Amino acid sequence: MxxxxxxxxxxxxxxxxxxxxxxxxxxxxxxxxxxxxxxxxxxxxxxxLFSRQSSGLGFGGSSIEFVGLANFVRAFADRDFLIGFPRVLLYGAVQVPVMMAIAAFFALLFDTALVKGRRFFQFTVFLPYAVPSVIAALLWGFLYQPSVSPVLQFFESVGITLSPLASTVVLWSIANVALWSLVGINMIILFSALQSVPREMYEAARIDGAGEVRTALQIKLPMIAPAVLLTTLSSIIGTLQLFNEPQVLQTITSNIPSDYTPNMAIYATSTLGKDPHLASAMAVILGLATLVVSLLVLAANKRTTNRAGHGL
Amino acid sequence: MASDVAPPPVRDSAPAPAGRRTTFVSGERVSRTWMVIATAVMALASIYFLVPVVWLVIAATKSTGDLFSTPGFAFADFNLLENLQALSTYQDGIFWRWGLNSIIYSVLGSALTTLVCAITGYALAVYRFRGRAALISVVLASLLVPGTVIAQPTYVLLVSLGLDNTYAGLLLPALVYPFGVLLCFIFAQSSVPLELVEAARLDGAGELRIFVAIGLRLLASGLVTVLLFAFLGSWNSYILPLLVLTDAELMPLTVGLTGWNQASITIPGLQILTVVGSLVSIIPIAIVFLSLQRFWKAGLTAGSVRG
Structure with a gap:
C-alpha cells in the first residue's frame, strides 16, 4: 500500500x-x-501633471496641485530644452555612422590577415572600452585644455591652433570621446560576425584571382551590412540619451550649458531648478520621443529584413 | 616564400586547390604592398587609441607644477608615490572609500542582479505557466525603455520611499536588468535539458534544489557573461548615483572623481589627484575586463541572435 x-x-x-x-x-x-x-x-x-504652487507671498509654505498639461506647455516653450533634441540627433547621425564605418574598416582589415601584429592592434583599439565613459570624458577633458594637453601643444608647435572646446566644435569633441570609447566594442562585434562566415564563401573569389581588398569590399562587407545597419540604428537611439560625456566636460567649459542635451536639461531642472514636476514632464517627452524613434527603426528594420528574405 | 604571404587557414578550409598557388603568385606583390599599408594604417590608428592612456600614465607621475609646465609626453620629476600618498590622505582617504563603494555597488549589485536574472530566465525556459508568454513580451518590450530617462523618476520614487542617499537606493534599481533575463532565458533554453529536470524531479528533488544543483551549474558560463555586463553597468553608472547620493561617503568613484574635477577649478591641487585617481580606478577594471574576454564575447554573440 x-x-x-x-x-x-x-x-x-x-x-x-x-x-x-x-x-x-x-x-x-x-x-x-x-x-x-x-x-x-x-x-x-x-x-x-502636478506642480508645487507657493501660496501668498511665499511665506505660507506651498502645496502640490494638479495643473493638467501646464508642465508640458512650459517644457515645449523652453527653447533651450527643445533645441537639445535636434542637437543630439545631429550628434547621433554623425557620430554613429563614423564610428561604425571605422569599426567596420578595422574589422575587415583584421579579417584579411593583412595586418601584422593583429592581436596587439586589436588590444589597443579595444582598450578604451575598459575605461568608464565618465573617466574617458575626464581624460579627454585634460587633452582638450591648452594648458595641459600635449596634443594641442604638438599641433600648436607645427602652426595649427586647435580649440576643441569652442562653441562651434564642442559637440564633435564630445563625439570624439564616445568614438574613442566605442569603436573597439563595435569592431569586436563585427569581427566575430566576419569570423563566423564560412571561409568557403570567399574561397571561390580568391581562386578567381580576387585579392584581399576586393574580397573584403565585394563579398565580406555586403555580408555584415545588415548587422552594421542594425547596430547603427540602435546606437543612434542611444545617443538621444546623451548625458555622461557632456555633463563631465561641462565643468571645464562654458560652451556646454547645463541644458545642452535633453537628459542634461532633465537633470538640471530636477537638481539646480528644483522643479521635479517640470523635470518629469521633460522625461516623459524624451521617453516618448525615444519610443517613437525606436518603433520607426524597428519597422524599418523589419521591412529591410523581410526584403532580404531572412532575418538576422 | 609564397607560403609566408598566404593567409593562414583560419578555419577548416580544405587543402588549397592546385590552381591556387599559381594565381597567388600574381597576387603576392599586391598583397605585400597592401600589408605594409594596412599595418601602417593600424599603427597610426593605435596612436589615437593609446594617446589618452599614455598621457594619463605619464601625468600621474608628475607634481601639480610639472603637470602644467612640462611637455605632456615627457616624464618630469617622478612624483607618483607622493601623488598616491596625497590621494590616500586627502579628506581622510575618501578616494578609497569611493573605491570600496564602487566595489560594493558593482560586485554585490552584479551578483544579486545575476541571481535574479538566472532564476527568472530559468523559470521561463523550464516551466510552462500562465502569464509566461506575457512576461516574455513585457521583458522584450522593456528593452525599449531608456535607462537614463527613468533615472529622474526613479530618484523621485526613491525619495518618497526614503531610500535616497542609501546603499539600497542605488543597489535595488540596478537589480532590474531585462536584457540579463533575456540572456539567461536564451542560455537556459539551450543548456538545461528538460529531461534532466524531469529525472531530478522523479528522484524527489524539490524545484529550488533542482535550480541550484542543476540549473545554476549548467548556466554557469552564461551567467558569467551576465555578471560581467551587470558589473560594467554598475561600475559605469553615473546619472542615478549623481541624483540619488548627496553624502560623499556613499559615492562611487565616477561621481567622486568628477566632483574633484569640478572642484579643481578652485582647488588647484585636486587636478593631479583627479589624474592619479582616474589611473588607479581604471587599472583593476581593465585587468578584469581584458582577462575575461571569452565570456563577454559569448554574450555579444548570444545577444545578437535575439532579433
Missing amino acids: STSTATGSRRRRHGAVSPWAPYLFVAPFVVLFLLFLVAPIAVAFVNS
Missing part, C-alpha cells in the same frame, strides 16, 4: 509540478520590475 502511494505521489509531482514554483521563481524579478521600472514610469506621468 505504502509503495503505491509513493509512486502515486511521484506521478503527481511528475505531471503537474508544484504549481506555485514558477511563480515563486519569477516573483523577485516581477516585484523589482514593478517597483523600479513600471512605478518610475507611472511616477513620471503622474508627477508631470
Whole structure:
C-alpha cells in the first residue's frame, strides 16, 4: 500500500509540478520590475501633471496641485530644452555612422590577415572600452585644455591652433570621446560576425584571382551590412540619451550649458531648478520621443529584413 | 616564400586547390604592398587609441607644477608615490572609500542582479505557466525603455520611499536588468535539458534544489557573461548615483572623481589627484575586463541572435 502511494505521489509531482514554483521563481524579478521600472514610469506621468504652487507671498509654505498639461506647455516653450533634441540627433547621425564605418574598416582589415601584429592592434583599439565613459570624458577633458594637453601643444608647435572646446566644435569633441570609447566594442562585434562566415564563401573569389581588398569590399562587407545597419540604428537611439560625456566636460567649459542635451536639461531642472514636476514632464517627452524613434527603426528594420528574405 | 604571404587557414578550409598557388603568385606583390599599408594604417590608428592612456600614465607621475609646465609626453620629476600618498590622505582617504563603494555597488549589485536574472530566465525556459508568454513580451518590450530617462523618476520614487542617499537606493534599481533575463532565458533554453529536470524531479528533488544543483551549474558560463555586463553597468553608472547620493561617503568613484574635477577649478591641487585617481580606478577594471574576454564575447554573440 505504502509503495503505491509513493509512486502515486511521484506521478503527481511528475505531471503537474508544484504549481506555485514558477511563480515563486519569477516573483523577485516581477516585484523589482514593478517597483523600479513600471512605478518610475507611472511616477513620471503622474508627477508631470502636478506642480508645487507657493501660496501668498511665499511665506505660507506651498502645496502640490494638479495643473493638467501646464508642465508640458512650459517644457515645449523652453527653447533651450527643445533645441537639445535636434542637437543630439545631429550628434547621433554623425557620430554613429563614423564610428561604425571605422569599426567596420578595422574589422575587415583584421579579417584579411593583412595586418601584422593583429592581436596587439586589436588590444589597443579595444582598450578604451575598459575605461568608464565618465573617466574617458575626464581624460579627454585634460587633452582638450591648452594648458595641459600635449596634443594641442604638438599641433600648436607645427602652426595649427586647435580649440576643441569652442562653441562651434564642442559637440564633435564630445563625439570624439564616445568614438574613442566605442569603436573597439563595435569592431569586436563585427569581427566575430566576419569570423563566423564560412571561409568557403570567399574561397571561390580568391581562386578567381580576387585579392584581399576586393574580397573584403565585394563579398565580406555586403555580408555584415545588415548587422552594421542594425547596430547603427540602435546606437543612434542611444545617443538621444546623451548625458555622461557632456555633463563631465561641462565643468571645464562654458560652451556646454547645463541644458545642452535633453537628459542634461532633465537633470538640471530636477537638481539646480528644483522643479521635479517640470523635470518629469521633460522625461516623459524624451521617453516618448525615444519610443517613437525606436518603433520607426524597428519597422524599418523589419521591412529591410523581410526584403532580404531572412532575418538576422 | 609564397607560403609566408598566404593567409593562414583560419578555419577548416580544405587543402588549397592546385590552381591556387599559381594565381597567388600574381597576387603576392599586391598583397605585400597592401600589408605594409594596412599595418601602417593600424599603427597610426593605435596612436589615437593609446594617446589618452599614455598621457594619463605619464601625468600621474608628475607634481601639480610639472603637470602644467612640462611637455605632456615627457616624464618630469617622478612624483607618483607622493601623488598616491596625497590621494590616500586627502579628506581622510575618501578616494578609497569611493573605491570600496564602487566595489560594493558593482560586485554585490552584479551578483544579486545575476541571481535574479538566472532564476527568472530559468523559470521561463523550464516551466510552462500562465502569464509566461506575457512576461516574455513585457521583458522584450522593456528593452525599449531608456535607462537614463527613468533615472529622474526613479530618484523621485526613491525619495518618497526614503531610500535616497542609501546603499539600497542605488543597489535595488540596478537589480532590474531585462536584457540579463533575456540572456539567461536564451542560455537556459539551450543548456538545461528538460529531461534532466524531469529525472531530478522523479528522484524527489524539490524545484529550488533542482535550480541550484542543476540549473545554476549548467548556466554557469552564461551567467558569467551576465555578471560581467551587470558589473560594467554598475561600475559605469553615473546619472542615478549623481541624483540619488548627496553624502560623499556613499559615492562611487565616477561621481567622486568628477566632483574633484569640478572642484579643481578652485582647488588647484585636486587636478593631479583627479589624474592619479582616474589611473588607479581604471587599472583593476581593465585587468578584469581584458582577462575575461571569452565570456563577454559569448554574450555579444548570444545577444545578437535575439532579433
